[in-house]
Amino acid sequence: MLHATSIMASIDSTRRSGMQAFDYVVPKKVEEVITLLANGNGDARILCGGTDLLVQLREGRRKAGLVIDIKSIPELTQIKFDPEHELRIGAAASCSQICSDPNVIKHYPGLVDAIKLIGGVQIQNRASVGGNLCNASPAADSIPALIVHEAVCNIAGPNGVHTLPVEEFCIAPGQNALQAGEFLVSINVPTPKEKFGAGYLRFIPRNEMDIAVVGAGASVFLADEGKRFGFAKVALGAVAPTPLFVSEAGDFLAEKAVTRENIKEAARIAQSIARPITDLRGTAEHRKHLCAVLVERALDKAIERAGGQYAQ
Amino acid sequence: MPNKMHITATINGEEVQFLCEPRQSLLEVLRETLGLMGTKEGCNNGNCGSCNVTLDGMLVNSCLVLAVEIQGRSVTTIEGIATAEGLHPLQQKFIEHAALQCGYCTPGFIVASKALLDQNPDPSEQEVREWLAGNLCRCTGYDRIVRAVLDAADS
Numbered sequence: 001m002l003h004a005t006s007i008m009a010s011i012d013s014t015r016r017s018g019m020q021a022f023d024y025v026v027p028k029k030v031e032e033v034i035t036l037l038a039n040g041n042g043d044a045r046i047l048c049g050g051t052d053l054l055v056q057l058r059e060g061r062r063k064a065g066l067v068i069d070i071k072s073i074p075e076l077t078q079i080k081f082d083p084e085h086e087l088r089i090g091a092a093a094s095c096s097q098i099c100s101d102p103n104v105i106k107h108y109p110g111l112v113d114a115i116k117l118i119g120g121v122q123i124q125n126r127a128s129v130g131g132n133l134c135n136a137s138p139a140a141d142s143i144p145a146l147i148v149h150e151a152v153c154n155i156a157g158p159n160g161v162h163t164l165p166v167e168e169f170c171i172a173p174g175q176n177a178l179q180a181g182e183f184l185v186s187i188n189v190p191t192p193k194e195k196f197g198a199g200y201l202r203f204i205p206r207n208e209m210d211i212a213v214v215g216a217g218a219s220v221f222l223a224d225e226g227k228r229f230g231f232a233k234v235a236l237g238a239v240a241p242t243p244l245f246v247s248e249a250g251d252f253l254a255e256k257a258v259t260r261e262n263i264k265e266a267a268r269i270a271q272s273i274a275r276p277i278t279d280l281r282g283t284a285e286h287r288k289h290l291c292a293v294l295v296e297r298a299l300d301k302a303i304e305r306a307g308g309q310y311a312q
Numbered sequence: 313m314p315n316k317m318h319i320t321a322t323i324n325g326e327e328v329q330f331l332c333e334p335r336q337s338l339l340e341v342l343r344e345t346l347g348l349m350g351t352k353e354g355c356n357n358g359n360c361g362s363c364n365v366t367l368d369g370m371l372v373n374s375c376l377v378l379a380v381e382i383q384g385r386s387v388t389t390i391e392g393i394a395t396a397e398g399l400h401p402l403q404q405k406f407i408e409h410a411a412l413q414c415g416y417c418t419p420g421f422i423v424a425s426k427a428l429l430d431q432n433p434d435p436s437e438q439e440v441r442e443w444l445a446g447n448l449c450r451c452t453g454y455d456r457i458v459r460a461v462l463d464a465a466d467s
Contacts, residue, residue, distance in 0.1 A: 018335075018337075018356070019335035019336075019337075020335065021315075021333060021334075021335050022334055022335055023315060023334060024317070024334030024378065024380050047378075049376070050376050050377065050378065050381075051358055051373075051376050054337070054375075054376050054378070055357045055358060055376070057335075058356065058357070059357075067334060067378070069378075069381065096370070119358070119446065120361070120443075120445045120446025120447075121371050121424070121427070121428075121443055121445075121446055122358070122361060122364060122371050122372055122373045122376075122424070122446045123358060123373070123376075123446065125367075125370040125371055125372055126372055126373075126376060126377070206445075207442075207445070208442060208445035208446075209359070209445045209446055
């Protein structure tokens with residue numbers, strides 16, 4: 001009885017003290033965020049959807065003295081498409097907002113592939129792609145897709161605004177390249193050219209609401225009426241400490257004919273560069289196998305969307 | 313030292329004011345401050361859907377929303393789904409199909425299913441299953457739940 005009571009007491013206190021106390025602010029401008037971060041003694045945290053942050057605060061994996069909710073800054077939640085240049089996704093725009101945007105649906109099906117896989121409806125309605133990026137999980141679904149779209153991060157900080165390619169943004173599991181006082185404002189995704197196509201897919205044991213065992217993104221730009229690769233890009237998730245841009249696989253395909261053999265060789269190259277570990281989601285061996293399968297399929301998807309034609 | 317904030321929001325159609333600490337989740341405030349015990353705490357980390365509510369019409373896990381975030385916004389919980397005239401058709405169909413066993417996950421399923429039918433009044437079975445992927449039931453399995461939702465959509 002005593003034992004049961006003490007367990008109940010401990011459950012209760014864990015739940016109630018779930019999150020340590022913090023202050024909460026809702027700035028209206030990017031400049032205010034920079035000031036708040038500068039005054040935050042390093043324990044200020046940016047809140048978008050909270051689907052990672054609140055879990056991490058509750059579990060004590062991160063600490064916050066100040067939570068800065070950036071969802072009231074218009075620039076942070078907007079999605080703007082400029083057909084001449086790029087799509088600009090505000091860092092706090094939710095997955096469901098992005099996946100229901102007509103321009104995103106029309107021009108970026110490869111991004112939608114990845115973003116719509118992040119959690120179920122409840123998570124989609126809150127989680128942001130900016131947050132998915134900043135959380136820097138090796139298995140983050142949006143990141144390989146952003147990499148193969150040549151997406152670029154717009155970062156604001158005490159020294160002004162600068163850009164960083166998405167493939168350089170994650171530096172270790174859970175760690176991103178943001179310096180003290182900086183935060184992610186938006187992500188630019190170049191407007192796809194004609195004969196460009198991209199795709200993302202992942203392997204998971206169930207159909208939804210899971211974390212990638214392996215994820216693969218690919219994009220292609222085709223020449224010669226879709227029979228030859230102009231360029232190709234491949235990126236993998238969950239096979240290295242960070243999402244992995246496998247430039248060698250794409251470089252191999254450049255200028256080559258669209259053939260099954262070439263696609264399989266690119267997939268083999270990606271497989272050889274992946275350095276997965278064995279963990280609760282899968283063994284290194286299984287992940288290696290999946291790399292080749294998924295890269296081939298992701299390339300096929302990209303080629304199909306680019307209007308490609310396979311040579312025999 | 314807890315610094316409580318004064319929040320005004322619309323909950324189940326009525327204006328509500330409360331004090332809360334920034335660290336308190338919407339789930340915690342609904343249950344412990346406002347006495348709306350229909351919303352359940354399951355995993356408290358966004359996996360199970362037991363705490364589902366709608367926030368400005370969007371389905372969310374209330375364990376992953378800070379209560380301070382609902383300032384000026386509108387929340388519907390399971391308590392806001394039946395009317396004075398009677399149960400919502402989804403609630404009625406859950407009973408008819410015996411789409412529950414212990415019942416703990418049921419408020420979350422009903423709130424989630426209502427959010428689906430509000431935007432897609434005639435979903436396919438596949439659409440229902442995909443939509444409800446974020447709601448876990450550990451008793452019955454999902455077939456009866458899916459059948460109840462499809463039946464409610466028909467009626």
